[in-house]
Amino acid sequence: MAIIEVERLWHIYPGNICALRGVDLQIEEGSIVAIIGQNGSGKTTLVKHFNGLLRPTRGRVLVEGEDISTKTVSQLSRTVGYVFQNPRHQLFCTSVEAEVAFGPRNIGLSEEEVKDRVTDALEFFGISKYRNEHPYSLSMGLRKLVAIASVYSMHPRVMVLDEPTTGLDHIGVDRISIAVEQMSKKGCTIVIITHHMPFVAENAERVVVMAQGEIIADETPRKVFSNMNDVLKKTNLSPPQITELACRLSEFRFPREILTPREMCEALAGRLIK
Amino acid sequence: MCIVKVEDLYYNYPDAPNYALEGINLEVNEGEFVGIIGPNGAGKSTLCLTLNGLIPHSIGGKIKGKIVVAGMNTLENPVSELALHVGLVFSDPESQLTQLTVGEEIAFGPSNLGIPKDEIFRRVKEMASLVGLENMLDRSPFSLSGGEMQRLAIASVLAMHPQVVILDEPTANLDPIGAKEVFTVVKNLKEKSKMTVLIVEHQIEYLAAFADRIVAMYNGKIIMDGKTKDVLRDVDMLAKIGVKPPQVMEMSKLVLSKYNVSLNEPLTVEEAYNVLVKRLK
Amino acid sequence: MAETGFYRKGNSVFHNADPRMKIAWMLTVSIIVYIFFNPTIPLILAVLSLLMLVWSNKKFVIQNPVAKALLIGCVSSLIGHSFVNPQGVTPIIVFGSTISLPFFGSMKWEGLYIGATWAFRLLAIGYTSLLLVSTTRPRDFMEALVKLKVPFRFSFMALLSLQLIQVFDRDARIIVDAQRSRGLKDVKITDKIKALLPLFTPLVVGSLERIQIMSMSLESRAFGASTKRTELREMKLGTKSYLILALLIGITVMMLGYRLTGDLNWMDRVRSLQSLFIPPEF
Secondary structure (H helix, E strand, O other): OEEEEEEEEEEEEOOOEEEEEEEEEEEEOOOEEEEEOOOOOOHHHHHOOOOOOOOOOEEEEEEOOEEOOOOOHHHHOOOEEEEOOOHHHOOOOOOHHHHHHHHHHHOOOOHHHHHHHHHHHHHHOOOHHHOOOOHHHOOHHHHHHHHHHHHHOOOOOEEEEEOOOOOOOHHHHHHHHHHHHHHHHOOOEEEEEOOOHHHHHHHOOEEEEEEOOEEEEEEOHHHHHHOHHHHHHHHOOOOOHHHHHHHHHHHHOOOOOOOOHHHHHHHHOOOEOO | OEEEEEEEEEEEOOOOOOOOEEEEEEEEEOOOEEEEEOOOOOOHHHHHHHHOOHHHHOOOOEEEEEEEEOOEEOOOOOHHHHOOOEEEEOOOOHHHOOOOOHHHHHHHHHHHOOOOHHHHHHHHHHHHHHHOOOOOOOOOHHHOOHHHHHHHHHHHHHOOOOOEEEEEOOOOOOOHHHHHHHHHHHHHHHHHOOOEEEEEOOOHHHHHHHOOEEEEEEOOEEEEEEEHHHHHOOHHHHHHOOOOOOHHHHHHHHHHHHHOOOOOOOOOHHHHHHHHHHHEO | OOOOOOOOOOOOHHHHOOHHHHHHHHHHHHHHHHHOOOOHHHHHHHHHHHHHHHHHOOOHHHHOHHHHHHHHHHHHHHHHHHHHOOOOOOEOEEOOEEOEEOOOEEOEHHHHHHHHHHHHHHHHHHHHHHHHHHHOOHHHHHHHHHHOOOOHHHHHHHHHHHHHHHHHHHHHHHHHHHHHOOOOOOOOHHHHHHOHHHHHHHHHHHHHHHHHHHHHHHHHOOOOOOOOOOOOOOOOOOHHHHHHHHHHHHHHHHHHHHHOOOOOOOHHHOOOHHHHHOOOOO
16 A cells, blocks of 8 residues: 555745656555655655645645645644654754644643553663753754654654764664664664665665656665666766675676675675685 | 874873874875775774864864874864865765855865855865866855765865865775775875875775775774785784785785785786786796 | 846836935935924925826835825824824814814824824835835945945945845745645644744855855955946936936935024924914915
8 A cells, every 4th residue: 555645746935946757666565765865856855745744736745645735734643744854944943852743742642642652662662761851952963763653752753864874873774764664564664865875775665866857766675776878977966885896797697686785795705715 | 394293192082981093103105105904993084073173173072192184283272274284075975065056165165264255265276176177166065976076085184285285084984986086186285295194995906906005903003014015915813803905915915825926916906017027837 | 136136127217316306315315304393394205206106106105015004004193193192182173063082082183283293204114115216226326325425335235135135035945835745734833933943043044155155255255355346337416307306415405494483393383274274374
């Protein structure tokens, strides 16, 4: 069942800037989709239609099978959660607890329920011990987790993560990967906008590539990254380093669809001259 | 010639009980390109701020030890004097830009020092070319892309003609194209000038390709300090401090441990390719 | 960025004039309108300034919200004082009857006189200020201030505030979107009040972070190092400018001198629209 559907979607910004040119997309419930492309490719514009932050110039957006043109952003926030790139645009409370309680309170849950949601969300992301800390006293990685938790506590069916890994070190990125995995296990649909190719390689099931307002590829990470010459060249993006190496070795009938160093190592088995 | 010398540096932020920098010893020679790596909170930015005097003069805190940059003791000289010798570029491009045009932004630093107008105009042209913004001198900084803004920030720092340039996570807030632009500028700096460059980065694959030397920090201390290859080959130590080596290096380590074949610890795709071409049946 | 503040591009004589001249004109007008108490002199100066504004940028006066606000202020003053000012004694009679409002009483000549004086003073000063800011690029304005010995730091701060307005505007939009995405409602007034904290806190914190980096970046480039900053632009006043300045000063002094003989106030003799602007003895 497609939980989000976009039909012939056009979006033209004031000043005649065409950001989306008749985009069609279906996102299956429970999937993890990465949307990649250069700035200006339309990926952020597309994703902002999912929760009503932007409205179509032409075309339709359907969430849970219903056209959302009559619903407000705050109504849609129950179904589609959107975590902004910079936590400082969302975090404003003096404690992590209050921050995570904000969303559930807004959708009108009882105080009892809100308390439960907060405790659950904090445990879920492994940040219970920071419950009473001020969000700004935490490292960037933890702050990002708090931001994600504060949206997840509304239990939306879809979570949109806008550049969840910028500014994070390796440990921080790992934490986000774990969070994505956890949420997906619970049946949440996850849409990630990112530039971090290794992160996409490790977490996404499906990669949608955009350029100049159109979807130019929609495949598994393996297929997208091993197609270095076509798709990625058009977008000026680079695949993970190891995939690039595998592709260059394809003249030796070496498999191109390698995503991690470990896979590369396996692929070299038996082929190396000692 | 030693251009940066840090001896037994200990530093606490104001009202902070723990050391932000603990027992730092570092020597950098003129012309070196040093990459600084480590997890968030390791003290990398703090170290950068001590090298141009912002710590302790502007930020305060408790500092012990000796820091000499380009022959000047940072504890005894004001930031404005040190600015002639050390330039610092921050990770948020927009916050560094305050003037109304690209040209004026580059001219800002030298103007503050009362450098003659003709000299300033010359420097503006020179630096704008260096970073590829020579056709945008009249544009407003806010109309630029992220990569362009950061290049402008770099140009405005270079206009002071420092001998050392420090870049603190310059590409953290940029998209891949912007990051590439900045890396190209920094690469040109290294290849075409005698400038000493210190760059804090998480993009290990870039550092692997260009840095002469890597300094790894963790918990306020320098854990590793050596030639790029020597540091990046120690994947176990890197894992302990939460840093990932380049994927090709990781792969070569796996191959070594599993099949006992050495791939010469490649740092880049090019190196790995060359080695594998010879090794593949 | 070109639209930050009030500046509108153009090539009129006012756009190209040295900002110091425009500042001088604004000061002259501001002083002269206060020397005498009558609506005529301010009206003349207001009309003159309006003509200058239209000459420099035809659509500005119609489009700019401040220009419109000035007109609203002008009309409010006229009407307000006419009805309520206690110095008003003589009722205005039109077609045989007074103009009156329940509770406010009737319009009086003296009140109208006072109202008109203040209204046109407002317009005159307002329009000259608008002329100054709409025809002067912020950086030229800054350089003029520096030449007038205003410390660089102050003009720098003024300029920065202008830029930060744009930044805040952009950030505020993102924050509103971000919080709405967390279910924040902002339909009813009570909602809007509750929304203040989640909307303002991120804005303020973001600004603080930004300011911290900005100040470090500025210091690292020797901001404030010496008072002898290099001036990058030539701004010399020619002979013509000095003559005009001398003329302005001369007129102002003359007016001040004339004030000693009387304040040109004919409020007590106003009995008609004509006598509002031209004293009866003419």
